[in-house]
Amino acid sequence: EVQLVESGGGLVQPGGSLRLSCAASGFTVSSNYMTWVRQAPGKGLEWVSVIYSGGSTYYADSVKGRFTVSRDNSKNTLYLQMSSLRVEDTAVYYCATAPGWSLFDYWGQGTLVTVSS
Amino acid sequence: DIVMTQTPLSSPVTLGQPASISCRSSQSLVHSDGNTYLSWLQQRPGQPPRLLIYKISKRFSGVPDRFSGSGAGTDFTLKISRVEAEDVGVYYCTQVTQFPITFGQGTRLEIK
Numbered sequence: 001e002v003q004l005v006e007s008g009g010g011l012v013q014p015g016g017s018l019r020l021s022c023a024a025s026g027f028t029v030s031s032n033y034m035t036w037v038r039q040a041p042g043k044g045l046e047w048v049s050v051i052y053s054g055g056s057t058y059y060a061d062s063v064k065g066r067f068t069v070s071r072d073n074s075k076n077t078l079y080l081q082m083s084s085l086r087v088e089d090t091a092v093y094y095c096a097t098a099p100g101w102s103l104f105d106y107w108g109q110g111t112l113v114t115v116s117s
Numbered sequence: 118d119i120v121m122t123q124t125p126l127s128s129p130v131t132l133g134q135p136a137s138i139s140c141r142s143s144q145s146l147v148h149s150d151g152n153t154y155l156s157w158l159q160q161r162p163g164q165p166p167r168l169l170i171y172k173i174s175k176r177f178s179g180v181p182d183r184f185s186g187s188g189a190g191t192d193f194t195l196k197i198s199r200v201e202a203e204d205v206g207v208y209y210c211t212q213v214t215q216f217p218i219t220f221g222q223g224t225r226l227e228i229k
Contacts, residue, residue: 044220045160045166045220045223046220050218058217102168103213104158105171107167109165
């Protein structure tokens with residue numbers, strides 16, 4: 001059974017950094033497309049980043065240069081390193097995965113990031 | 118960026134009746150590989166999103182057959198043949214044909 005468990009969210013001041021984790025089971029992160037999507041409180045969905053099985057990475061313009069997606073194959077875990085955080089980065093961050101380019105077959109429960117002074 | 122526009126934004130429906138949500142993209146979603154990467158997601162209250170439909174009309178594993186998708190090019194539709202209480206939530210269309218990946222604003226399905 002595919003499972004994704006996000007962690008690492010919390011309260012951080014503007015300009016700070018945070019690293020989110022997405023622990024996977026039931027499949028291999030290096031074999032799938034792994035995506036981060038966020039949802040600001042009461043708002044819709046916003047794509048953040050994707051990492052291909054081959055290692056290529058892509059980002060939304062709103063986070064490019066500030067966020068970095070990576071994975072640790074030995075831990076079967078996806079990461080999102082977030083720096084220079086802004087108030088508008090406040091959101092629940094979800095990881096999602098798929099073996100194919102549907103991207104969103106399976107989702108984690110999300111982790112809340114709050115950027116506030 | 119491809120803009121995804123959903124209508125209606127809110128849909129009150131009677132249990133057992135059909136429901137339909139439209140999604141229009143600002144440009145064609147046909148990929149150079151010939152596929153159209155248009156998906157529909159359901160987000161129940163307090164839950165993460167869940168994939169219902171991908172590539173316009175393919176139902177994901179475990180999705181009831183009362184959900185169906187159709188369309189082509191820039192116009193797409195999600196239909197629920199007979200709404201059940203568990204269908205309450207927000208529905209999003211999304212395109213993964215071109216970066217950046219974009220979502221519609223969401224359509225809130227509620228029971229009358």
